[in-house]
Amino acid sequence: MIKNFKNRPFRYPLAIVALLLSTLVFLAFESNKKAKPNRFKQDPNTVSIPGGSFYMGASDEQIDMAMINRKKVVSVSGFWMDRAEITNDQYRKFVKYVSDSLVYLAIYGGGINQGEDTIKVDWTKATRINQNSKAVIEKLNELLLSPDNRIRGKIDIDPTKLIYKYSYVDLKAAAKASKGLEQSLSNFIVTQTQPVYPDTLVWMRDFSYSYNEPLTRLYFSHPSYGEYPVVGVTWKQAVAFCNWRTNNSNHFLGTSGKSTQKIDGIYRLPTEAEWEYAARGNSKNNAMYPWGGPYTKTKEGRLMANFKPGRGDYFGGNTKDDNIYTTKVKTFTENGFKLFDMAGNVAEWTSSVYYEGGYNFVGDFSPDVQYDAKDSDPLLMKRKAIRGGSWKDIAYNCQVSTRSYEYQDTAKSYIGFRCVLSMAPRVTQ
Secondary structure, three states, X not given: OHHHHHHOXXXXXXXXXXXXXXXXXXXXXXXXXXXXXXXXXXXXXXXXXXXXXXEEOOOOOOHHHOOOXXXXXXXXXXXXXXXXXXXXXXXXXXXXXXXXXXXXXXXXXXXXXXXXXXXXXXXXXXXXXXXXXXHHHHHOHHHEOOHHHOOOOOOOEOHHHOEXXXXXXXXXXXXXXXOOOOOOHHHHEEEEEEEOOOOOOHHHHOOOOOOOHHHHHHOOOOHHHXXXXXXXXXXXXXXXXXXXXXXXXXXXXXXXXXXXXXXXXXXXXXXXXXXXXXXXXXXXXOOOOOOOOOOOEOOOOOEOOEOOOEOOEOOOOOOOOOOOOOOOOOOOOOOOOOOOOOOEOOEEEEEEEOOOOHHHOOOOEOOXXXXXXXXXXXXXXXXXXXEOOOOOOOHXXXXXXXXXXXXXXXXXXXXXXXXXXXXXXXXXX
16 A cells, blocks of 8 residues: 555646645744744833932031931832933924914814824824915814914914823722722822923013013024023923823834834833932942032033032033023033933923922832822922033032922923833843
8 A cells, every 4th residue: 555655656746845834834833923022022112221229318417408418328229221311302393292282283183282192193183284374274273373372473372282192090099998909990090281382481481680582582483492491381381291201202213104213112200219210330448429529510621510609600611511591401510320401401300299208108119208289289399300400500409319399280491301111121032
């Protein structure tokens, strides 16, 4: 029987060989596809900050601040952090996204007040909209400046109409209200509507009897200020930016429409502990400043950061790199974690509530005090911690441990922010 089988001729030898080869190739491709782990995509604007322990609090004795800035050993988990403060160019992407999405809703969504989330936009259609067309302008009437607010008859979008709508789950409220998942998720969904355009009048409001009109007119809108840190942004606007960046990281990176380019993580403001840990730059000597030393100038007399070195002196003798107000990000030396401007230039929002006695009761593992204050809450509960000092501050405010605050709905010409990124561990093979 075997003999007969061997002597039996094949009718289609070439077809069988081809079929076997194609099957093997398919199986090899499928097995390789399944075995391949998800690729880790890093945000090029951020740098990894490994977790660790450090002394949080004053680097030297401060008798008057002993209860506000008490020193203690704490530990924080690893995270990613923007190497520099958010710039005007980067924040403009947020403003343009909101503007373009509202234009889309005005034309294709039945109006900007239909309750539809501004995230749900068909960007293929949105990019084809000709906003200079008369037919389009007529449909955008509810989004444009009213005729009595136009200068020389120029038709433009009303910046007060640029409102970003987003929703999130209040996890703290859910954790307090239930032991598990027995309650409906809808009970803890919070929806926010946040105007996004910066308050450009801060340059004139913050400084009486000073001529700052050019900065009011040009600082945010002119391309020359693109690499300068954005200011005039409230804590609420910074939080909204983080939410937008989380959901639209590909848009932020200039690859809108490509879902494969999204960063798999959560952008947010840093806690006070995270900010101080990052600012210290892995320093082993508990130094006062991010550059690891107690001095604010180099041996050549150049400032180590953009701050106010003396009464009436905002230049510090270095007119090449320094400025009377903000400077371009990354102008001064980075710290041990490759972070720029952790001292000076602009102070930075954190996610933490400013409470004088907070250091006395916070835990030693990822310490933080947070509270999402409502508009009806007392003013005292709306204080958010800011860190790092600014171009208008003296050196003391630039120390890594110095604490200060501002109200969450207040914008200033010397406060900006940077994001941190929480990501799952890398997939290794």
